[in-house]
Amino acid sequence: MTERTAPPARAGQAPAPHHPGRVPLPAPVLQPVGRLRQDWPRTFADRLTAPLPGVRALARFAREGAVRPGPEGLRDIPLLPFEPGPLPPAGPDTLAVTWAGHASWVLRVGGLTVLTDPVWSRRIFGTPARITPVGVRWEDLPAVDAVVISHNHFDHLDGPTLKRLPRHTPVFVPAGLGRWFTRRRFSRVTELDWWEAAELDGVRFDFVPAHHWSKRTLLDTCRSLWGGWILTDRAGHRIHFAGDTGYGHWFAEIGRRYPGIDLALLPIGAYAPRWWLSDVHTDPEEAVRAYQDLGARRMAPMHWATFVLSSEPVLEPLTRVRAAWEKAGLPREDLWDLPVGASRVLVP
Template identity: 75%
Template sequence: MRESIQQSGQDQGPLGRAAATAVRRPAPRPVGERRSHWPRSFADRLTAPLPGVLEFARFVRDGAVRPGPEGLRDIPRLPFAPGPLPPAGPGDLSVTWAGHASWIVRIAGLTVLTDPVWSRRILGTPARVTPVGVRWADLPPVDAVVISHNHYDHLDAPTLRRLPRRTPLFVPAGLARWCRRRGFTRVTELDWWEGAELPGAGGRTVRFDFVPAHHWSKRSLTDTCRSLWGGWVISDSHGRTVHFAGDSGYGDWFTQIGRRHPGIDLALLPIGAYEPRWWLRAEHMDPEEAVLACADLGAARMAPMHWATFVLSCEPVLEPLTRVRAAWERTGRPRDELWDLPVGASRVLAAA
């Protein structure tokens, strides 16, 4: 992958071809629009092959699934500092990390949840090692939810059941049927580079643009890549912009996103679940790659996520934090542009 990254000025592969057809942001799709023309599979959007039989055999042989005792001993030291949600006016951008890839984003007066997982346990994974950073009862009314893909640690049915069924859900192409079967009536599914809008406060509008990532989708034995995957650029009509990457390997798509969405205030980027590298490189960035992705996006700030919540791979539990801090220091960028928040903590960008 690194060889192709060096040529980030070119549009390559399925991501590059999709981007080349979207020079300008298209008109927003209608909220709740029903669409029936999606392909049966999105496997042609993969930027690296999924593991085959030989890779699975090596993975089972190596047994590199979780950290050993040394890697787990720092669980009590994982950063957890819950606090009340700070005030946020219509011109402010506020983010609160609830854990893993779940953020409470407040922008233009709207409260938006990203990949909300308030469950203690998800399928096939040990229980969370830090509690949820914000109690569900302490959330303001939720105005919208964005979903990056359908893996269980990002699309949690028990959490979604807590929401009113008229809550707007913005989801990848091919995922609306799953949401509508659960009673949601305002589901908008989008392809890469498409967007939709909601009215915000103070005459502002909030736009939700679905953007590429390298990952994949699967929720059962028979639905591999039947729905799309990606990240989100959430922006208001006065210029506040946050990029939520979901899950992604590193690649030239971050440069493409930055070109089409200049002036990103904050990038929410995953830094965990990366070891063993031979197994996870294609779909999960490591901390150093996340710092590179922030630069590729042209983002003014970075907030790490996708660590300190579920033990999904075999790196030591505190290693993502130490490595991302070291990688950030090597860039020479100001330390206060790295928002390495504890679970439950918040940060606010006040209105200019």
């Protein structure tokens, strides 16, 4: 498995152009599982791609009140795709994915069962109840070998769900979020910065940037990092789980550093109104652009059809991503627009 970094500038060569929100890119570092640090910076606000909304934006948001779809946008809830089925058999060489809903996936990779941003609760803080059931019953899960967390927002970090896990379950989290888990007695917590990695039983977990932010209480804005994950098995097969993100330059950089991504799990929902959410949530067209920037072979949409977090009609993300895919001239079989609960096997 090779990691490519930018070559140094030659003498007399102009430095690389500056990109807002971009930080110096360290060489990939492999860290031991269970690594916790006490010297993270007090804030990761310097990693923001765009400033967080100010007073004027908050006032406009309160004035317009466009936080949920109207009745017309909700009428298609009964039509949302929900087709739960059994998890596919998975051996040590299998690469398979099952969408449990929102950003929660059951990944079978390198003989491990890995959960991404597991949310099995019916409700999360500040949001109406989920509009589709969880696609995989908790009691039908095999033993969970690891969990990856993208950031600390309530629709991605769900305390009641994580409470169901044995406390010795390995958990991979962004920098600064480890204490949240150790306070809940998780004993194998690995905190990673962007471009760092750890390895568990032959599967590599790389933490990569995203265009987002973090906040869980009134006093912890950007106190922990946010990002996505690249999971790579022994044979070099790769899955990119983007977590929660807006569109931007990081996708091309991730694709450059991690060539040959077999499947990109990318968010397509919670994007309206755009003036409010464009910096932190991709819309369907941007998700297709991100997939192309990554150079991935296939894309599976997520972050829609589960919670009503914004004002677009509930079925619109699916219709728009299909239209954007067709407009880009991409092979239809490479868009894995799965129903909630469905599975696909990449490598049997």
